[in-house]
Amino acid sequence: MLTHIGIEITFFGFGLCLLRAFESILSSKKIISMPVLFYVFNSFILLGTGLVALGLPLEYPSSIFLFPSSLLIIGPLNLFYYHYLLYPGQPVLYRTHLHLVPFFLCLFVEIFFQVQPFAFKHELLTAFFNGRDGHFLIVPFAFISLHVLVYMLIILKVFLLDTGFKKNQREFHFIGSIALVVFLIVAMLFFGFVFDIPGLFIGGSVLNVCVHIYIYLGLRIVPQFFNSLKMEIRKKRYEKSMLSGIDTAAIHEGLDNLMREDKLFLDCEISLSSVARRLSLTPHQLSEFLNEHKGSGFHDCINRYRIEEAQKLLMEHREASVTSICYRVGFNSKSSFNTAFKKITGKTPTEFRQR
Structure with missing residues (x-):
C-alpha cells in the first residue's frame, strides 16, 4: 500500500x-x-x-x-x-x-x-x-x-x-x-x-x-x-580579487584602444596571454576583469569586436562575399563566424546585409 x-x-x-x-x-x-x-x-x-x-x-x-x-x-x-x-x-x-x-x-x-x-x-x-x-x-x-x-x-x-x-x-x-x-x-x-x-x-x-x-x-x-x-x-570575491589596487577604468580604456585602434582582434591567433601582456596584466587578471566588468569570457569579448567590424564591412562593401569578410575580421571558419554573428545580432550575415 x-x-x-x-x-x-x-x-x-x-x-x-x-x-x-x-x-x-x-x-x-x-x-x-x-x-x-x-x-x-x-x-x-x-x-x-x-x-x-x-x-x-x-x-x-x-x-x-x-x-x-x-x-x-x-x-x-x-x-x-x-x-x-x-x-x-x-x-x-x-x-x-x-x-x-x-x-x-x-x-x-x-x-x-x-x-x-x-x-x-x-x-x-x-x-x-x-x-x-x-x-x-x-x-x-x-x-x-x-x-x-x-x-x-x-x-x-x-x-x-x-x-x-x-x-x-x-x-x-x-x-x-x-x-x-x-x-x-x-x-x-x-x-x-x-x-x-x-x-x-x-x-x-x-x-x-x-x-x-x-x-x-x-x-x-x-x-x-x-x-x-x-x-x-x-x-x-572582492577580498581575494587579483584586481585589487589595479585601475580597472584604465584597463577598460586600454583594451578598447587595442581593439578599436590597433584592431588586434583581426589576428586569428590572438590569445588571452598576448592581450594581457599588452595591458601589463597577467592572464588571470585579464580573465577576471572580463568576467567581472564585461560579463563575458575572452573569446566572446573578441568575437563582439569582430562582429562589430563585420557589420560595417557587410554594409560598406556589398560586393565582398560573406566568406571573405569572415576571414578578414579574424575568424578561421565560416561556420564559427555565422554562429557568433547570429548569437550577437540575432541574424545571419546574409540576413543582416539584406535588411
Whole structure:
C-alpha cells in the first residue's frame, strides 16, 4: 500500500517538474534555457524511477529511454544551474563539453539498445532485474550513482570556495541539508534497486520529490535567499580579487584602444596571454576583469569586436562575399563566424546585409 502511494507521489513529482519547466519557458520566453533543462531532466528521472518501480521496462523497454542518460546529466546540470542562479548573465566558466561526455556516451548506448529487437531487450532487462547484484549492468548503474554523488561534492566545494560560509549560517544549512538528502536519495535508490527492496527504492524517489518541493517553497518563503548569497559571494570575491589596487577604468580604456585602434582582434591567433601582456596584466587578471566588468569570457569579448567590424564591412562593401569578410575580421571558419554573428545580432550575415 505504502509503495503504491510512493509511486503516486513520484508521478506527482514528475508532473511538478514539467510544470516548473513550462513556467521557466513562459518567464524566460526561451524553450531551451538552464532552468528548463534542469527541470525537464529531473522529470525524466522521476518518471523513470516510477516506471522501474512498476516493473514496466520488462514489458516496454522503451519506457526507460533517457532515464540512465538523465541520471548522468543531472550532476552537471545541478552545477550549471547553481552558476546560473548566482551569476545570471555570466558565461559558465567550467569546461561544459567535458562534463557532458558521459551523458552523450550513455545516450548513444541507449539509442543503440532501443533499436535492437524486442526479444533481445526483454531478455537483457529480465536477466538484469532478476539477478541485479550479479549482473554486469550493475557496474554502469554503480558508476551513474557515484557520478551524481561526485557532482554534489563538487557543488559543495564550489559553494564553500565562493562564500567561505561558517557552519552556523542559514545559507550553509540550506545547501548542506540538500546535499545530505541527495546522498541519502542516491543510497536509497541504489541499494533499494540492487537488493530488490521496493520500499527503500520508492522511498528514495519520494525523498527526491520532497527536495523539489522544499526548494520550491523555500525560495518563495525566503525570496531574498539568493540575493544575500550573491552579496556574500561578491564580498568574498572582492577580498581575494587579483584586481585589487589595479585601475580597472584604465584597463577598460586600454583594451578598447587595442581593439578599436590597433584592431588586434583581426589576428586569428590572438590569445588571452598576448592581450594581457599588452595591458601589463597577467592572464588571470585579464580573465577576471572580463568576467567581472564585461560579463563575458575572452573569446566572446573578441568575437563582439569582430562582429562589430563585420557589420560595417557587410554594409560598406556589398560586393565582398560573406566568406571573405569572415576571414578578414579574424575568424578561421565560416561556420564559427555565422554562429557568433547570429548569437550577437540575432541574424545571419546574409540576413543582416539584406535588411
